[in-house]
Amino acid sequence: MADKYIPQEIEPRWQARWEKDELYKSGAEGEKPKYYILDFYPYPSGEGMSVGHARNYVPTDVIARYYRMKGYNVLHPMGFDAFGLPTENAAIKLKTNPHILNERYSANYVRQYKLMGLSYDWSRLINSAHDDYYRWTQWIFLQLFKSWYDPRLDKAAPITDLERELAQSGSQAIFDYIDAHPEQVGVVAKGAPAISAQQWNAMSRREQNAYLMNFRLAFRAETQVNWDPEDKVVVADEEVENGRAWRSGALVEKKVIRQWFFRITAYADRLANDLDTVDWPERIVKMQRNWIGKSEGAEVKFEIGSQKSEVRSQKGEIRDQRLEIGGQKSEVGNQRQEARGKRQESQSPISNLQSPISHPESPISNLQSQLSVTVFTTRPDTLWGATFMVLSPEHPLVSAITTPEQREAVEQYQAFARGETDEQRMAEQKEKTGVFTGAYAINPVNGRSIPVWVADYVLMSYGTGAIMAVPAHDERDFAFALKYGLPIIPVIDRPDRVAKSLVFPGSVDAGFRAALDAAKIEYDAAPVGSIGEGLYVTLRGDEQIDRYIELMRAHILPNNWNEIVGARWCFIFNDGVQELDSVEADRAILNRCKAIYSPVSGNRTTMEMVNNLPFYRDVLFHAEYGAMIHSEGFTGTPGDVARHRVTEWLAQQGAGKRRVNYKIRAWLISRQRYWGTPIPIIHGADGELAVNERELPVRLPDVANYEPTATGESPLAGIPEFVNHPQGRRETDTMATWACSSWYFMRFADAHNDEVIFDPQKIAYWLPVDMYVGGAEHAVLHLLYARMWTKALFDLGVVPFIEPFKSLRNQGLILSPQKKTDEKGREYFEKMSKSKGNIITPDEVIAEHGADALRGYEMFISDFAQTVPWSTSGVPGVRRWLERVWRIVLAADEDRGPAAEFSARELRRVAHQTILRYERDLENFSFNTAVAALMEFTNSLYKARDAGLAGSPEWAEAVNILLHLAAPVAPHMAEELWEKTGHAYSIHQQPFPKADAAAAKEDEITIAVQVNGKLRDRIVVPASAGEEHIKQVALASEGARRFVGSAQPKMVRYVPGRLVNIVV
RNA sequence: GCCGAAGUGGCGGAACUGGCAGACGCGCACGACUCAAAAUCGUGUUCCGCAAGGAGUGUGGGUUCGAUUCCCACCUUCGGCACCA
Incomplete structure (x- = not known):
């Protein structure tokens, strides 16, 4: 009788042996091909790990072990992202120093990792909260502080280079370059002015330092930030979801504070472009692109013009005033002249209104406008359809352009917008609101006046904080225009060429329907309200539309009209056809219709009138690219070239220029809390000074009290020994942990170097990370930050690679096994959490079934990326397989089944086919099928045993292969069986078996x-x-x-x- | 609303480039061993049907000799984004 399989006895024994022998220590650099496989940097919490955490640690360990057997020099390290709020909050609650908690928690994690038999190289263990680590976090901060992004080199450069250039020639050339290369907008702070060399040289050192803050890659600026009132800390944009702080769940408030940032915006374009070079899940790549949010378009300058007639306008009658100016009496064909006349009239700017503020949003172009508003648009091809303009309530020009009559309403609205919380502002389906400023802007493409409104659906933080509204082709503008009765003029053709027409009962003669039938035009005859039967016509393609117009003209009765909406936009009267191609036409059509049919007299625009007919709703608005229409000389320009051509033309006219905008903002890094890496800056007489690198680390002092202060100051501010420095006052903010995790993967290459951040040869050998594995929740946080730091360090010559993580895989979540039922009777599974008391720990599973069974089940449970509930009966299933392996290897003679048919040739074939399947599966991250292949192989061995093959050379080979394939999955059992079958320690140092293609081949x-x-x-x-x-x-x-x-x-x-x- | 992923037995899930749907495991049933039970070994297990056979991969269409796989429309679930002009 063979020994029983008792994992509780085997596992600790081998774990101790491996640790003593440092079996998993990485080899020296350069001797073999390397493979760097890394888990996401864990945050050690007081709760320890659940089986859900093991979902990625086990597969990465299997891969690490597999590559070692394959002959690679494997780097598989572990460390702790130890700074941060959870530990600090626990420290406050438990009245225990966070340093002590850190050591306690991370030691517990290490214990759990070892319990699972994970093959980390423990000699490289790091911890972000240790000063031998954060010293280098501070060092990188200083490199960024001492650098700026030179757009001409398209890389980071020493700030001293910039200072030299400023002293010699000022910054105009830099701004001009950015102007010509708008992808580079993010290299300098929005709103920063260009200065001359004389201006620079005339500045005090303090003023110069303040100016340099516009360029530094690590910089301090005063901005409105997200303040979490619960944790009493500032949080980054990336940490806010639906107006609530990511960690605490509290509603964030707006607060204006001086904060430290990293200028990630300078890298926006490279961060987006280099995504093409990585092997990452498509969805993560997409999320990063969305976050960066690059959009190309044009900036167009609109002069603010006066409207004589509007000066007298009364509040509430704005609409009518506008319409009067708009030329309501114009006749068909006359609009062009009217427009010209109006252009001359409105070209006199409001000369007595002078803006006290320099142009807010053209940091780069430094347009010196008397009074003009620059808008950003991605659709310059729709300029002719811009029927109004909207400014953000915070736009600095609002008060300058608002007329006295409108001032009260506008100011009230601004106050309302200010008071709104983000949650209100973002409330779903929120009704759009806004007020008219009384001012008009001149559309530079046609000289027409358009009213300027203020509305909170325009955000100050994006683009220029002002838009031209093209309601026919922008959903938001469409909703706003309908609500406020602003005209909507289509200027882009529908690419699908679909048009609709509703023929009212009694509007055509008796022969019309037969004519439609003869022309093979589709329609439905159905009641129109209660006034009788009408024809609901859908037209597809220009030919049909033309034919339809012809028929309609022949059959329309006097004192009636019919409209075609969608692909053509025209109104057919018995004396002619009027296209909806301008504001004047809008007015003329509406007036005629009102005269014919009084129920439409309440409508303010033609679009509002047709919008009342639900049949038309789906063709009134579209945002697609298509040929330009109603756009003077540009009419007919195809959709694929329209934007480009208009932009070029605008540039020639001096009315606009190509522009790029990114959604991504500067990366807010400072936190007003104790438990983080101190920012190595001193506030001296001349402004912010870098701490001398020889003085690093700036150590986190021990304090008695970690409570955050309600004023938003770090607890460090209350420690004079820390704050006071011969050169001034120390910065008391600390860095968010995102800084720590933005480079830890580099430190593993040379984890304990005290001289330099890491040996350049070691970093060149080990990096980048070949395989990076963790949860999808860090898609835009850590993964974007780490990429930016990598690129900056590359620019500065510190590292020789531009992307830190070659391949990335996300594991799925493991949920609690208990099925729950919601109010609607639907079944679901909960996440494991301490508060719900449903955590299953690896410790308890290992105590019962052993680490190898846990490992096997973590792999086998499901597809690696799938979210799945834990199954308590799944682990025994895997354990049964391990026991079957144990028995078939050690006691092939026991418990034989009935005799079976199985040849030695077949046994060899299965063995070698299993090698191939296993390799393919591991390389595809199909861990579940790899385990299934091993199980099938084991089942085949049983069959072969029953066929009498035990003891044959083929049998020995098969068992040997099985043990090698099992070694990465069940390292303890494989090692034990390896020893028990008389082999020399250690199976983990054996070469991986080579599949014999001939043996694997089917006969x-x-x-x-x-x-x-x-x-x-x-x-x-x-x-x-x-x-x-x-x-x-x-x-x-x-x-x-x-x-x-x-x-x-x-x-x-x-x-x-x-x-x-x-x-x- | 937009973007992305996914819907396959009682359950977790397999199925390489369009080619035998349901591998492997759980559960269940039956048998062997046992005084008995557990463990173990073996057999069976998509549904309907005694069978021959038929149906079947969220729903409805399509392409094809052939579709879980490709195309179109829709439904559901999960994840992300959310007035970004």
Whole structure:
């Protein structure tokens, strides 16, 4: 009788041995090809790990072990992202120093990792909260502080280079360069002015330092930030979800504080472009691109013009005033002249209104405007359809352009917008609100006046904080225009060429319907309200539309009209056709319709009128690219070139220029809390000074009290010994942990170097990370930050690679096994959490079934990326497999089943096929099928045993292969069996078995026989059989004969090695 | 609303490039061993049907000799983004 498999006895023994022998220590650099496999930097919490955490640690460990056996020099390290709020909050609650908690928690994590038999190189263990680590976090901060992004080199450069340039020639050339290369907008602070060399040289050192803050990659600026009132800390944009702080769940407040940032915006374009070079899950790449939010378009300058008639306008009557100016009396064909007349009239700017503020949002172009508003648009091809302009309530020009009549309303609105919380502002389906400023802007493409509104759906933080509204082709503008009765003029053709027309009862003569039938035009006859039966016509394509217009003109009755909306936009009267191609036409059409049919008299625009008919709703608005219409000389420009051509033309006219905008903002890094890396800056007489690198680390002092202060100051501010420095006052903010985790993967290459951040040769050998594995929740936080630091360090010559993580994989979540039912009766599984008391720990699973069973089940549970509930009965299933392996290896003679058919040749084939399957599966991260392959292989061994093969050379080979393949999955059991079968320590240092292609090859193949695609029989033929032979055998098979009968096969198709399909 | 992923037995899930749907495991049933039970070994297990056979991969269409796989429309679930002009 063989020994029983007792993992509780085997596992600790081997773990101790491996640790003593440093079996998993990485080899020296350069001796072999390397493979760097890394888990996401864990945050050690007081709760320890659950089986959900092991979901990535086990597979990465399997991969690490597999690559070691494959002959690679593997780097598989572990460390702790120890700074941060959870530990600090726990420290406050437990009244225990966070340093002590850190050591306690991370030691517990290490204990759990070792319990699972994970093969980390523990000699490289790091911890962000240790000063030998954060010293280098501070060092990187200083490198960024001492650098700026030179747009001409497209890389980071020493700030001293910039200072030299400023002293010699000022910054105009830099701004001009950015102007010509708008991808680079993020290299300098928004709103920073260009200065001359004289201005620079005339500045005090303090003023110069303040100016340099516009350029530094680590900089301090006063901005409105997200303040978390619960944790009493500032949080980054990336940490706010739906207006709530990511960690605490508290509603964030707006607060204006001086904060430290990293200028990630300078890298926006490279961060987006280099995503093409990485092997990452598509969704993560997408999320990063969305976050960076690059959009290309144009900046267009609109002069603010006066409207004589509007000066007298009364509040509430704005609309009518505007319409009067708009030329309501114009006749068809006359609008062009009217527009010209108006242009001259409105070209006199409001000269007595002078802006006290320099232009807010053209930091780069430094346009010196008397009074103009610059808008950003991605659709310059829609400029002719801009029927109004909207400014953000915070736009600095609002008060300058608002007329006295509108001032009160505008100011009230601004106060309202200010008071709104983010949650209110973002409330779903929020009704759009806004007020008219009384001012008009001149559309530079046609000289027409358009009203300027203020509305909170325009954000100050994006673009220029002002938009031209093109309601026909922008959903938001469309909703706003409908609500406030602003005109909507289509200027882009519908690419689908669909138009609709509703023929009112009694509007056409009796022959019309027959004419439609004859022309083969689709329509539905159905009641129109309660006024009788109408025709609901849908037209597809220009030809149909033209024919329809012709018919309609012939059949429309006097004092009636019919409209075509969608692809054509025209109104057919019995004396002519009017296109909805301008504000004047809008007015003219509406007036005529009102005169004909009084129920529409309440409508303010033509669009509002047609919008009342639900039949039309789906063709009124579209945001697609299409040929330009109603756009003077540009009419007919195809959709694919329209934006480009208009932008070029605008530039020639001096009315606009190409622009790029990014959604991504500067990365807010400072936190007003104790438990973080101190920012190595001193506030001296001349402004912010870098701490001398020789003085690093700036150590976190021990304090008695970690409570955050309600004023928003760090607890460090209350420690004079820390704050006071010969050169001034120390910065008391600390860095968010995102800084710590933005470079830890580099430190592993040389974890304990005290001289430099890391040895350049070691970093060149080990980095970048070949395989990076963790949860998808860090898609835009850590993964974006780490990429930026990598690129900055690359620019500065510190590292030789531009992307830190070559391949990335996300593991799925593990949920609690208990099924719950919600109010609607739907079943679901909860996440594991301490508060719900449903955590299953690896410790308890290991105590019962051993680490190898836990490991096997973590792999086997599901597809690696799938979210899945834990199953308590799954672990025993895997354990049963381990026991089967144990028994078949050690006691092949016990518990034999009935005699079976299994040849030695077959055993070899299965063994070698399993090697191939296993390799393919591991490389595809298909851990579940890799385990399944091992289970099948084990089952085959049982069959082979029952066929009497135990003891044969083929048997020995098969067992040997099984142990090698099992070693990465169940390292303890494999090691024990390796020893018990008389081999020398350690199986983990054995080379991985090579698959023998000849042995893996099948001798016979089973071919499916289908008749008309349905399986009717199977035939077994030699693998070498030819196509003709196989077809003959298939046709002769019983199943085929039965279903083919006497019929003559039309076709016999053979799919090599698979099937024969007989078609009759 | 937009973007992305996914819907396959009682359950977790397999199925390489369009080619035998349901591998492997859990559960269940039956048998062997046992005085008995557990463990173990073996057999069976998509549904309907005694069977021959038929149906079947969220729903409805399409392409194809052949579709879980490709195309179109829709439904559901999960994740992300959310007035970004």
